[in-house]
Amino acid sequence: MASYDLEEQDQLEELKAWWARWGGVIATALVIGALVVIGIQGWRWWTNKRAADASVLYSAVSEAARTNNSAKAKDAIAELTDRFAGTGYAPRAELLYAKMLYDAGDRKGASAQLAWVIDHATEDELKAIARYRLAAIQIDEKQYDAALATLDAKHPAAFDGLYADLRGDALAAAGRSADARSAYETALAKIDPKSQYRAYVQVKLDSVPGAAAADARSAAQAAGNAAAANAATALSNPQAAPSGTPAKP
Secondary structure (H helix, E strand, C coil), rough: CCCHHHHHHHHHHHHHHHHHHHHHHHHHHHHHHHHHHHHHHHHHHHHHHHHHHHHHHHHHHHHHHHCHHHHHHHHHHHHHHHHCCCCHHHHHHHHHHHHHHHHHHHHHHHHHHHHHHHCCCCCCHHHHHHHHHHHHHHHCCCCCCHHHHHHHCCCCHHHHHHHHHHHHHHHHHHCCCHHHHHHHHHHHCCCCCCCCCCHEEEEEEEECCCCCHHHHHHHHHHHHHHHHHHHEEECCCCCCCCCCCCCCC
16 A cells, blocks of 8 residues: 555656646647637637628618619728728629719719729639720720720630620721731630620621721722822823823824
8 A cells, every 4th residue: 555655656746747847838838729719719700790791881882773872882882992892792892883883974983993893802703894894994985005905914714705805896996907806706716605695796796897808998999099199180281191092183
């Protein structure tokens, strides 16, 4: 019994020595672990609350768009971009608001909202949508070079067909027929063969004069210019007879 007590005493002393050496480290690790858990839970709570608050504001913008209440939409947008710019709700609400402004004839205001999405959205798809709509407005404003620059930005492959089609619109409007045809052809190659949108692009491609037609127009114009020059020469020199016409005696 006495030997058992001594053995137990030795184990206790060893445990005390071990704790004296490692106890502080273990206690610190436990405290850090508890703080990490608390921090993660707190972050999740804060993130969820932000998302919920942003969702309420997005719903307000959506409702304002449905009822065409621009004042309500503007107030909700201001709070969203101020407090919740980093959430996915803010750029989506901006897209809705930009459409409201465009439909109301405020192209400048719509462009500003779309630019905000391009600068602040974290999702490439939202940036691509904003660039597409901004380029469409720039074409409306006859800012063809700006529209082409906007469409030159990197975008998801899923948008290749739409971007090429809009490039064709910008080039056709700028009078660059050959480039427009090339863009429309690219769009047709990128768009799903089963999509009904292809027919719309095909109509635009068919309406753009081809290279042969352009050459014919150029030749006709050159011939017309030459004829006009000959007529002008004849009028300025009545004694000069046209080629192949016998001179008067």
